[in-house]
Amino acid sequence: MATEGIExxxxxxxxxxxxxxxxxxxxxxxxxxxxxxxGRLRNGDGPYVFIAEIPEDQAPQTQIxxxxxxxxxxRPDPSVEVVTPFEDTHYGTxxxxxxxxxGRLWSLQAPAKN
Numbered sequence: 050m051a052t053e054g055i056e057x058x059x060x061x062x063x064x065x066x067x068x069x070x071x072x073x074x075x076x077x078x079x080x081x082x083x084x085x086x087x088g089r090l091r092n093g094d095g096p097y098v099f100i101a102e103i104p105e106d107q108a109p110q111t112q113i114x115x116x117x118x119x120x121x122x123x124r125p126d127p128s129v130e131v132v133t134p135f136e137d138t139h140y141g142t143x144x145x146x147x148x149x150x151x152g153r154l155w156s157l158q159a160p161a162k163n
Contacts, residue, residue, distance in 0.1 A: 055096045056116035056158050061109045065102040072098055112156055120145070120159035137161060 062068040065086035069079060072090045077098060082088030086102035096114075103109065117123045120135040120143045132146040132154060138161075145157040 052115040052117055052157060054116055055113060057097045057099055057114040059112040059114060059156070060098060060100045061103045061107070061111075062100055063103065063105055063109065065100060068100045068102075072100070112154075114144075114156045114158045117145070117157045117159040121162075123157070123159065135159060 077090035077092045091097040130148040135145045
C-alpha cells in the first residue's frame with residue numbers, strides 16, 4: 050500500500066490570530082479552533098492547514114503530512130528509514146515519521162483505529 054498524496058500542512062507560528070487571518074484572506078475557511086491558540090483551516094477539498102502557536106523562543110516550522118488510508122496495512126519499502134512507527138495521537142489520528150535520503154523528516158497520517 051502506498052501513500053495517497055498530501056493530507057495536511059502543519060505550521061507553527063508566533064501569532065495564531067495573524068496566521069489564521071492570513072490563510073482566510075487566501076480563501077481558507079476555519080474548520081475549528083482550540084482554546085490553546087491552534088486550529089484547522091481548509092480550502093475546498095484539498096489538504097487542510099493546521100496552525101499551532103509556539104513561544105517566541107522557538108523557530109516557526111512547516112511540515113507536510115502524507116495521507117495513509119490504513120496504518121495497519123501500510124508497509125514501507127525496506128529502504129525507507131522509519132523513525133517512529135504509527136502511534137495514536139491525542140487528536141484522533143495515527144502518525145508515523147520517516148526520513149528521506151536527504152535527512153528530512155516526513156509525517157504520515159492515517160485514521161485512528163475504530
